[in-house]
Amino acid sequence: MFDFSGTLFRIEPCERWLAGALAAEGFEADDVDIAKYAGELERVGAQPGGVMPDAPPADLAELWESRDLTAERHRAAYTALSRSAGLPWDVHDALYERHRTPAAWQPYPDTAQVLARLHERGVPVAVVSNIGWDLRPIFRVHGVADHVDAFVLSYEHEVQKPDPRLFRVALDALGITGADVREAVMVGDSPAADGGAAALGCRVLLVDPLPVERRPDALLPVLDLPGGKEGAH
Known part of the structure; x- marks a missing residue:
């Protein structure tokens, strides 16, 4: 038996993840902003398969602990974390969709x-x-x-x-x-x-x-x- 993420496959770097979602939505951003906000996404643990949050926001604690039980909970948990990163672009759903693609792994x-x-x-x-x-x-x-x-x-x-x-x-x-x-x-x-x-x-x-x-x-x-x-x- 094998685990998936971190065992057989690895998610793409966070900067590439963010850049891919921005491109898919037609947003333009320079490398400095991408690096800055990718760092924020990593800080809050918003990338599935990426850096885990030290602790999710208190209002997300229950959702976070049970995030893998249903598709709805998984999406809700990770899009909520990405929204907490203070991005200047509304790409939260695009980020979630990006991480489910073969190109992201x-x-x-x-x-x-x-x-x-x-x-x-x-x-x-x-x-x-x-x-x-x-x-x-x-x-x-x-x-x-x-x-x-x-x-x-x-x-x-x-x-x-x-x-x-x-x-x-x-x-x-x-x-x-x-x-x-x-x-x-x-x-x-x-x-x-x-x-x-x-x-x-x-x-x-x-x-x-x-x-x-x-x-x-x-x-x-x-x-x-x-x-x-x-x-x-």
Whole structure:
């Protein structure tokens, strides 16, 4: 099982995210303003998959904690944070739409290799993500969808990590039951969220959600785990 954001894929830099949304809406802005307001968006944690807020505004606390349970909550939480950044342009919906596009995401350098090798070995793979939208098109456009057997997305089940029920959905989708659960591995970047798989007896492997150019091969150790070897199920 793999997490999505910060594990298999990384969101684009915040300045490029903002510039893309501005261009889509027909706004003109110079590099200085883009850098300035991208910094504000990062400060408040408004970019999904980007820097997390230290603490959301008090009036958004409940919405923030449950943002991945439904598509509506996810959009409302992130557009509210972008509105708190003081942007001089009304591009909050455009920013949200931008982050859902394949152009906004880049796979880590070893993502395709690891997923392909596991697929070749007959090792079933699920993507388990706290998210408010369908990420399957991201995998299709980047050419790795055929290497994933199941997508288990929090908003589709109204359950979010670290709740063990979401991992149980993934294990069931992969046909992993009983003692075989001990051979399952959850690969993610969040001890708090992805570590929830340990409650079911799964092993947990954590990677650092660095920019793609700074993390070329952190996923490769998965191929040497017992669950990642040829013929393992």
